[in-house]
Amino acid sequence: MTPAHPADSSTRHRTPQERAAxxxxxxxxxPRSGHAEFAPGEKRPDPVDVIEAQSAMRVPELVPIRYGRMIESPFRFYRGAAAIMAGDLAGTPRSGITAQxxxxxxxLNFRLLASPERRLMFDINDFDETLPGPWEWDVKRLSASLVIAGRANGFSVTERADVVSAAVRSYREWMRRYAKSSNLAVWYAQFEEDRVWTQYIRDMSERARDIWAQSVAKARTRDTLQAYAKLTHVADGRIRIAPDxxxxxxxxxxxxxxxRSTLEKQLRRLLERYGKTLQxxxxxxxxxxRIVDLARKVVGVGSVGTRCWIALLLGRDDxxxxxxxAKEADASVLAPFAGASRYRSQGERVVSGQRLMQATSDIFLGWERVDAVDGRRRDFYIRQLRDWKGIAEPAAMLPPGLRTFGEMCGATLARAHARSGDRIAIASYLGAGDVxxxxxxxxxxxxxDQNERDHQALVDAVRSGRVAAEAA
Incomplete structure (x- = not known):
């Protein structure tokens, strides 16, 4: 059964009073207080089993790199453990209200990004797992990540509590604002760099303001030309992607x-045909x-081992x-618990979710399906490799800095959920208090705590030889 869109007509066309009720x-x-609950179920699967099941569908020689990155720290493990947490979240209380x-x-999936109008925006970046589902799941994953980052930085229990409560309060208060806004006002809402400065950064310490200014300046340098200079070289008189x-x-x-000839033809066809999904x-x-070179690339933590290709194209001249x-898109880790995607292509699922949740998306964002050389049909989504990306460095943050960053993330997530879910019902459920x-x-x-136990389980699996890990 195909699940309904999070904002289907049965809720869209109710009155505001009915939605609030x-x-x-x-x-x-x-009860809102019930969301404090978490206890692993008796039938909770072995976390290493969950990770290995994902790895079975990936490029075998790259899987050890994934494990090598995940054992580095509890936070790195958490980044790669979305499938584990999806199963855990399925057993937690849910209000019954959904969103994309x-x-x-x-x-770390919140960062500075470029808009087509060449303005820096603060927004969500990665949508590999996007799917309609309980809005609480996103807020809980964000909240746990803030605690894990705070522990890595040596923050006290009180400091971590302050960070999380600020982030969730920001989500709640912004959702209540959006509940009072028109549909168009919510759709046009965005967090541009100068608005972030005014609302969150300007009144912070001099150190925090300097860090933000450096992040903005660095983001503007992380563009196609910078990636081109870093990732290419001249070989036999021709510009090529440099091996690493x-x-x-x-x-x-x-x-x-x-x-190689067969795969190259398929990848070229993929890039040519995906253009049909663009404006x-x-x-x-x-x-x-025109396409001049292709390479396989290892990306992220949780995505390591998925098939990811980069393509170098040239326009007017060199x-x-x-x-x-072009990144492989498999079924969302949420699908076993929230329902299968309504899209036939997993690439379209990712792109549609991204376009719905982001204030503005990459002009080259699209999708395509290809019959791979191994006989399997694989879905991909395509976007620019790099376009003004500014990435947070939580390890360098003091408690006030992580608190402010959490507030920015909470506000951004509220805007994304308000576009697709019933913002009035969510705001009414949350209320004005801090429950x-x-x-x-x-x-x-x-x-x-659970994440630390799961991380240790993977570390132990590597030490025992159950799985192989490689640093890269």
Missing amino acids: LGKAARTSV LCGDAHL PPLITPLRDLLPDDE SDRRFLLEQY KDPLLLQ FDRALVTFAELYA
């Missing part, structure tokens, strides 16, 4: 000639570029590059 009534069946979920809303195995392996170095003007722009990333905020402080600490 729906949210308030949910408090009776699911990021599915992996940890704090195993992280970047040009297609020419990956397979024997006959297999007509952006498709016209894409057609002005100084007019475009770098695209839900305090509940998530408790939940986040409990889940951080």
Whole structure:
């Protein structure tokens, strides 16, 4: 059965009063204080089994890199353990109100990004796991990530509680604002860099303001030209993607000639056909570029081992590059618990979720399906490899800095959920008090404990030889 869209017509066309009553009534069946609960079930699967089941579908020689990154710290493990937490969240209380979920809303998935108008925006970045589901799941994943980051920095229990409660309060208060706003006002809402400065950064310490200014300046340098200079070189008089195995392996170095030729044709066809999923003007722009090289790339933590390709394209001349990333899209880790996607292609699922949740998306964001050389049909989504990305460094944050960053994340997540879910019902459920905020402080600490146990389980599995890990 295909699940309904989070904001289906049965809720969209109710009056504001009816929607508010729906949210308030949910408090009776699911008290807000109940969200503090977390206890692993008796039938909870072995976390290493869950990770290995994911790895079975990935490129075998890259899987040890995934494990090597995940054992580095509890936070690195958490980034790769969305599938484990999805199963855990399925057993927690839910209000019954849904929204389009990021599915992996940890704090490092919030960052500075470029809009098509060349303005810096603060928004959610990664949507590999996006799917309609209980809005609480995203808020809980964000909250637990803040505690895990705070523990890594040596923050006290009180300091961590302050960080989480501030983030959840920000989500709640912004959702209540959006509940009073028109549909168009919510759709047009966005957090531009100058608004973030005014609302969150300007009144902080001089150190915090300097860090923000440096992040903004650095983000503006992380563009296509910077990636082009870093990732390419001239070989035999031709511009090519530079090898950096195993992280970047040009297609020419990956397979024997006959297999490489077949794969190259498929990848070229993928990039040519995906243009049909773009707006007509952006498709016209894409057609002005030609593909000159392809390479496999290792990305992230949880995504390591998925098939990810980067393509170097050139336009007017050799100084007019475009770098695209085609990343494999599998079923969301939420699907076993929230229902299968209504889209036939997992790539379309990712792109549609991203377009719905982000204030503005990459102009080259699209999807395509390809029949792979191994006989399997694989889905991909495509976007620019790098376009003004500013990434947070939680390890360098003091408690006030992480608190402010958490508030920014909470506000951004509220806007994303308000676009797709019943913002009036969610706001009514949350209310004006801090009951839900305090509940998530408790939940986040409990889940951080579980994450540490799961991390240790993977460390032990590596030490025993059950799984192999490789640093890269």
